[in-house]
Amino acid sequence: MSAKKDCSPATGLIHHPYRPPEGFASPAVPVCKASTVFFPSxxxxxxxxxxxxxxxxxxxxxxxxxxxxxxxxxxxxxxxxxxxxxxxxxxxxxxxxxxxxxxxxxxxxxxxxxxxxxxxxxxxxxxxxxxxxxxxxxxxxxxxxxxxxxxxxxxxxxxxxxxxxxxxxxxxxxxxxxxxxxxxxxxxxxxxxxxxxxxxxxxxxxxxxxxxxxxxxxxxxxxxxxxxxxxxxxxxxxxxxxxxxxxxxxxxxxxxxxxxxLPLRYASQDASARRIAEWAAGQRPLIRRVLHPALPGSPGHEHWASVCRAAAGLMTLEFDPAVEPARVDAFIEGLALFRIGWSWGGPVSLAVPYQASTRLRQLGSPYAGTLVRLSIGLEGTDDLIADLALGLQRLQAA
CATH class of the missing domain: 3.40.640.10 (Type I PLP-dependent aspartate aminotransferase-like (Major domain))
Structure with missing residues (x-):
């Protein structure tokens, strides 16, 4: 259907009478953009x-x-x-x-x-x-x-x-x-x-x-x-x-x-994080504690187990207080697969340091060392463990 010829090109382009047929269906939800919405009356x-x-x-x-x-x-x-x-x-x-x-x-x-x-x-x-x-x-x-x-x-x-x-x-x-x-x-x-x-x-x-x-x-x-x-x-x-x-x-x-x-990605990152958390729990004395709700011994694990069927791909490593914050920063910067950045839940693994004793708590902090939050992405779990292991080796030798 073509526009009428008795109007200007600008009017014809804006008020073109063609309407696509209804009934189109595909896996994608149509993208509808609007500030103004037309009303029929x-x-x-x-x-x-x-x-x-x-x-x-x-x-x-x-x-x-x-x-x-x-x-x-x-x-x-x-x-x-x-x-x-x-x-x-x-x-x-x-x-x-x-x-x-x-x-x-x-x-x-x-x-x-x-x-x-x-x-x-x-x-x-x-x-x-x-x-x-x-x-x-x-x-x-x-x-x-x-x-x-x-x-x-x-x-x-x-x-x-x-x-x-x-x-x-x-x-x-x-x-x-x-x-x-x-x-x-x-x-x-x-x-x-x-x-x-x-x-x-x-x-x-x-x-x-x-x-x-x-x-x-x-x-x-x-x-x-x-x-x-x-x-x-x-x-x-x-x-x-x-x-x-x-x-x-x-x-x-x-x-x-x-x-x-979402369920597939969440399950994959959950499984990968649990494996990494279990591995990291054995990396004493540099890592004092691994904070991950699905890990036995982590604060509130029993509460997690009573209501949850899964866990996100997040964990926090509490480093021994003897490891100075500058050395922890160097550990993070030396990782090859973990990038430094806020947020989590994406395909790329992330690492961010925190000083829990000074920043996170008003009622007093039970954490003495530097904390490193890890967001586990979609990389191979063995590759991530190898990256962390090499980083800890360098930290131990420093």
Whole structure:
């Protein structure tokens, strides 16, 4: 069908009458890009709403591509509602801003993702919202921090960097009994919707840094918020809308393409990490301890075993305090396959050092030596072990 000849070329190109036939199907989800969304009538313009994903109103509120990703993530996490955010940290921020007001308090585990603490210390404090930290490995520590002003409690499993796995059912019970007014939120990035069933444990919502395992490529940023309760979803969604949070259609497409292989990649990186953790546990005296929830003896291993069926490809090596930080840095820089960089869950293995005694804890750190977090990628496990072994040999000889 050709355009009419009685209009200018510009008008003909913009208002061309051709529409492709319906019925096209392929494995890929179509990439739908929009800021403006057309309505068939003024009545539709006035009446259509996006919250239930039954209509389109504006690009920020959803397209077929983003709605499809949200629904697939809801299935993955065992939720009913999902919102997409530009990053995992923006998902955390959305939750805090939706659920907290001046005079409220939020509780954070002491081993929480550090940017979450920084947001509480700075932005939340400036808005009159206080925060307290608790020891996630001691439910009584959580109980002592709870009060009528606590409206939001964050859980993280395992702890960021130090990898302690808490007794999640006990923490949830503690909140429900002592502070029923509080919403319980879990950072489920490590679990990725595969390691354990977060909502079956009783949490109210989860956030997920899709940057990690769902993306799988280390090449995009995205986050999600998932919940089951309709009223909670509406509070989160309206704040999300007012903040103007959105994700790019091509990034949503990339996550959709990666999702079918997520269980395969997660299982592969899990298996590889367990082998490396077991090997590293025998590398004393340089390595004092290996922190990996699936490794017997790692803090909270028994809690991991009681609720989990898998583990992410993350571990942390605690070096002997006698090994100076500069020597640990040199060890990392000498590795051939492990690259130096933030994030995890991608195909390339990563190594990053931390000084746990000075950076990670407010309640006192049980870690004395330098910590090195390893994100295990998709390289051959034997190759990664050989790389680490050679690095330790050089460290021993230095």
């Amino acid at each position: 003024v009545a539709a313009l006035r009446s259509q709403h996006w919250l239930d994903k039954q209509a389109y109103t504006y690009g920020l509120h959803g397209t077929p591509t983003t709605f499809t990703l949200e629904e697939r993530l809801a299935t993955l996490e065992g939720a009913k509602h999902v919102l997409l955010a530009p990053s995992g940290l923006s998902a955390l921020t959305n939750v805090n801003m939706a659920l907290l007001s001046s005079g409220d308090a939020v509780l954070l585990p002491d081993n929480v993702y550090n940017p979450s603490k920084e947001f509480a210390r700075h932005e939340l404090a400036r808005w009159g919202i206080s925060h307290k930290v608790y020891d996630a490995m001691q439910p009584e520590s959580l109980l002592q921090a709870l009060g009528p002003d606590v409206k939001l409690v964050w859980l993280e499993a395992p702890g960021s960097v130090t990898m302690e796995f808490p007794d999640l059912p006990a923490l949830v019970r503690t909140v429900r009994e002592a502070a029923p007014q509080a919403v319980i939120a879990l950072d489920n990035t490590w679990g990725a919707g595969l390691a354990f069933d977060a909502f079956e444990l009783g949490v109210d919502l989860t956030i997920h840094a899709l940057t990690k395992y769902p993306s799988g490529g280390g090449d995009l940023l995205m986050g999600s918020i998932a919940c089951r309760d309709q009223a909670l979803y509406q509070r989160l969604a309206m704040t999300h809308s007012r903040l103007g949070l959105g994700v790019g259609a091509n990034d949503a497409e990339a996550v959709l393409r990666a999702l079918p292989t």
